[in-house]
Amino acid sequence: SIRGCLANTEPDHGTNLTRVGEEFYRNPQFRRNVQARLEGNEWVLKGQKSAWISGGSIATHAFISGGVDPSEGLKGGSFFFCPLDLDGVTCGKPLEKVGQRDLNQGEIYLDDVRIPENYLLVDVDALIPTQAVFGAYAYSNMGSLATGLARAAFEEALEYAKIRVQGGKPIIEHASIKQRLFRMFSKIETSRAISRLAMQATSNFYDTELMTIPLIEYGAISKVTCTRAAYEVADEAVQILGSNGLAREYITEKLFRDARATLIEDGMNEMQ
Ligand SMILES: Cc1cc2nc3c(=O)[nH]c(=O)nc-3n(C[C@H](O)[C@H](O)[C@H](O)COP(=O)(O)OP(=O)(O)OC[C@H]3O[C@@H](n4cnc5c(N)ncnc54)[C@H](O)[C@@H]3O)c2cc1C
Structure with a gap:
């Protein structure tokens, strides 16, 4: 193979x-x-x-x-x-x-x-434009990957919040937990919208009529926004699970570690 x-x-x-x-x-x-x-x-x-x-x-x-x-x-x-x-x-x-x-x-x-x-x-003359284009493809894909990761972390936190009982009721019934879940959800939906735009730009790359937004810029926006959101959402998921969020038994600790890598992978976020 x-x-x-x-x-x-x-x-x-x-x-x-x-x-x-x-x-x-x-x-x-x-x-x-x-x-x-x-x-x-x-x-x-x-x-x-x-x-x-x-x-x-x-x-x-x-x-x-x-x-x-x-x-x-x-x-x-x-x-x-x-x-x-x-x-x-x-x-x-x-x-x-x-x-x-x-x-x-x-x-x-x-x-x-x-x-x-x-x-x-x-060759040397084509290096910079070629690098820009495959960089944008990589960034767009990173945006999608990070959005999926964030959604997975959110779902873990949501399910846990339904079954974990503290203060005499499932923690999801506490207003502050609902607010935290809502903030996670809104970050994910923002990521989803941006990453879709960037992926649309990559798939329209060879068709100038369909190409309505600049691929390189939107790729970078997607990479930076979605990986940052994934990191924040995964961090909050760990927090909602309490100490269990740190345990190997739950996938949230893995999602958090994976999200951390996306801030560096395919280019440092702060250098875009
Ligand atoms: C999970 C993962 C997968 C990867 N896969 C690949 C791959 O398949 N192929 C590949 O070729 N590479 C890959 N990389 C490498 C990745 O692209 C590099 O790690 C990334 O570009 C950063 O380079 P660096 O680690 O050498 O950090 P450096 O460039 O040394 O950066 C160190 C620090 O200095 C800062 N810095 C650097 N330059 C400047 C500057 N001019 N001004 C101000 N601050 C600056 C950075 O922001 C950072 O905080 C991967 C990395 C990861 C984490």
Whole structure:
């Protein structure tokens, strides 16, 4: 079976790779950790991707970035198609992390890995626009994922509030619990509306007549708004379950940990 991964983040370059408008991005002193050189009709890849590549230790193929023109600094990069069973490829062991533990992550090491010349998929000139578009796709999907996560946390809290009795009645009958559930619900519905707009923009991307809102901006709005909402809703769900919210026996603690990761995953929220 084939399993892909997007290998962009490097040990020295996380957010850096997204700051395409800043001066340092074009400064030759900033060198990508993976470099590619053309030898005859083959690209030779050398360097390391960070431990945060989703699927990095189990993927069969990578869409991987590397520097091809160091005189342009980080801007002088391209994306390649790279099978991961080639000589010189080593994948790291799965990373242990606080949330989204079921999403595998690991490094990819490249030691003079040779790929055909036509495995270059995005050249230097196309790098920035291509990155913006697949970033927007990733953001839109993150918005949807976060909305689903928030809804799951809300449902857990709602069900618990119906059965947990304190003060002589189910806690859902206390006005403050109802208000807290309502605030969670309104955040989810706001997320749902925004994430749908962003997903609509991604599906209309190739049809200029249907494309009524800017994909990149709405993708970023969706990612930031929905992941923040998911984190807040999951946090409140833990709180409504009381100490049980922290127990492994209930899924709320997992949803909370997973939500925390979404604020960083696919780009730091505060850097959008
Ligand atoms: C669950 C998960 C899945 C991921 N999957 C992938 C994947 O599949 N492929 C992939 O390539 N990467 C992946 N990543 C990596 C992710 O894209 C990076 O972690 C993210 O871009 C941030 O980079 P960093 O961790 O190096 O943080 P850094 O960039 O080092 O940021 C550290 C801190 O510095 C701040 N900062 C950074 N630059 C600036 C600046 N210019 N001005 C002000 N403040 C700044 C940030 O806001 C942050 O608070 C994943 C990450 C996670 C958590």
